[in-house]
Amino acid sequence: MPTSRPGGEIRRQMLASMILVRAFENRLSKLVADKEDVLGMQILATGQEAASVASVQALTPEDVIVSNHRSHGHLLARNADIKTIMAEIMGKATGVNKGKSGTLHLIVPEVNALMTSTVVGAGPSMAAGAAFAQQYRDERAITAVFFGDGAAAEGNVHEAMNLAGVWKLPLLFICENNCWAGAQALKEHCAVGNIAVRASSYGMPGKLVDGNDADEVHSAVSELAEHCRSGKGPALLEAYTYRMRGHGEHDHQHYVDKEELELWAAKDPIRIYRARLVQEGLLTEEDVRGMERDASARVEEAVRFAAESPFPAPEAAVEDVWVQSPWAGR
C-alpha cells in the first residue's frame, strides 16, 4: 500500500487514460488481425498500462520523456493527439512524424516526448543529455526515460546511469520490467533478478514497486521525481509488471507458460484499479462505462481520420534528413 495516494481527480484521470490506452492497442491488434491499414510491426504494451500511465501522470507536462518501442501508453497519457499518432502508425502524411517513423519511433515534441529509440537500451544515454541540458539551464523540469528489463542488459544503460550518478543529473530511470526480453525470461537474462538494486552501484536511490498498481507507481514516481528535481541527482524506479502479449503482434508467445499468463491476467491493472475506485466511491460503474464509451469513440475517430488520410508523396522520403541539406543546389 503506498504511503501517500494521489488525489481523486488524478486517480480518475489515470483510469480514463489506462482505458484509452487499452482501447487504442486492442483496436490496433484487431487491425493487424484483420490485415487492415496498419503497416509493419506492431508492438503493444497490454498489461503495462498502470506502469506507463501512472508514471507519466506523476510527472509535470514540462518534464521530458524519452520512450521506446512500447510508447503508446506514455504518449496517450501525455495527451498526445491520438489521431495523428494513429495516422503515423498507418504511415500517412497527417501522421505526427509525416509517416517517417511508424509505430516504433513516435516522436511528439509538442508534448515533450522528445526522443524515442527502438535500439534497445539507447534511450538512457540520450536522456542523460536531455537531463544535462535541464541542469545546465537550471530548469525545474527533469527527464524520465522508459526502458525494459531486456534493455537493462545493454552497456549503454550502465554508461548513462554512471554518468548521471557522477554528474547528479535530474534523470529518472524508469524500468518497466515486463518479465520478457524477446522470448527470454527475466531469470535467463538478468543475473541479479531485479533491476532496482543496481541503483546503489551508481549512487542513486532505487525502488521496486508493483507495476500493476497505478497508485503505487504514481506515488513512487512522484517521490523519485522530487528527488531528481531537488538537485540530488538521478533515481531508478523498477515497475514490476507483465507483457501480456508477444514481443510484437507477429509473436504468439509459444514459449510462455499458460498458467503464468492466467496468473497475470488475474492481476490486470485496469480491472484492479477500476474495482478499487468504484469500491472507494470515487466513481460509479456507470462513470466507468462512460469512460469506455468515450475511449472507444476517440479511437474510432482516430482510425477513421488515419484511414482517410493520404500517404505522403514518395519523393518526400528524402526530406527532413538535415536542417540545411548539404546537397541543396549542388
Add this chain to the structure above:
Amino acid sequence: MLEMHTGVAVREALTLAMEQDERIFIAGEGVGVSIHDSPLMPTYGLLQKFGPRRVKDTPVSEAAIAGLAVGAANLGLLPVVEIMFFPFITLASDMLVNHAAKLRYLSGGKSSFPLTVRVKTGIGFQAGCQHCHPLEAWMAHIPGLKVVYASTPADAKGLLLSAIFDPDPVIVIEEMGLYWMKGDVPEGDVRVPLGKARLVKPGRDVTIVAYGSAVYTALQAAGQLEAEGISAEVIDLRSLVPLDKQAVLESVKKTGRFVTVHDANKFCGFGAELAAMVAEEAFDSLKAPVRRVAAPEAPVPFCPPQEKFYKPDAGKVNAAVKGIMK
C-alpha cells in the same frame, strides 16, 4: 592574421564560440584535465577559462558522451564533444548513426541535433591500429551526418566554427600530426563554409584531390612533377559532406586526369566515391583512367618502417600520375 599551431587554432575556435554563445559546452575524456599537459592541445586551459559547468570531463564512456550530445542538442544546447581516437567512434556509433543522424528524419523534421563531434586521427604515432584507423568514409556514408577534415590551422579554426554553429550533426576530424604545424590564421570569428573546397595549387595536366595531411603528400608530389614538366592541380576538399562536387568536376574538365589521395584504406574509401562521381559526371573529359592512391587492405601497422610503407607518400602519387600521363 596571426601565426599559430593547428592545435591552438582549434582552441581559438572553441574559445570564440563559447564566448559568444552560452549554449555551447564541451565534454569528453580529458577535455578539462588532460594527461597531455601541452599548450598545443586543443582544449588546454579551457577548464580554467570557462569552468567546470561548461568544460566537462566525462567517464570513459564513448556511448554516453555521444548520447549526451544527442540529448542536449535536442533540448537546444550546442554540444561540442570529443572522441579521443577515431577507432573509438565505433563505441559511440550507435548514438551517431542511429540517433544523431536519424532522429530528425524519424521526427518528420520536427527535431534537430546541432551537435559537433571532434575526433582525433592520424598515422605516424606508432599507436597501432586500435588507436589509429581513418574511418571518415564510414561517417560520410551516413545520411544525416556532415563530415569535415581540415589540413591547415586556418581551416581547422574556420571549419570548426562553422560546424559548431551548423544546425545539423557534424563530425570534425582532426589530424593529430597537424596540431604541431604552424600557419597564418585570420583573427576573430572567421568561418570557412562547409562544402567549399580549396584550390591549393593550380595546374593543367592532372587534378589531385586530397584532404588532411594527404594534401601535403599531394603537394610534394606536385612539386616533383612540376620539375619534370607535368603540371598538377591540387584540391583540398576540406569537407567530405557536404562535398564540393563542382570544384572537383570543373578541375577534371580542365585537366582531363584525376587522382585521389588519402590515408584511409583504398577499398570503399572516400576516394572510391570521388572516382565514381568523376566517372559518372565528367567521363567525357577524361583522357585517362582515374587513379586512387590510398592505404593497402590492412589495419594500420605499428612499427615505423611498416607505418612508412603503409601511408601513401609522394612517390606513390607521383607514380600514379605518371602512369596516366602517356
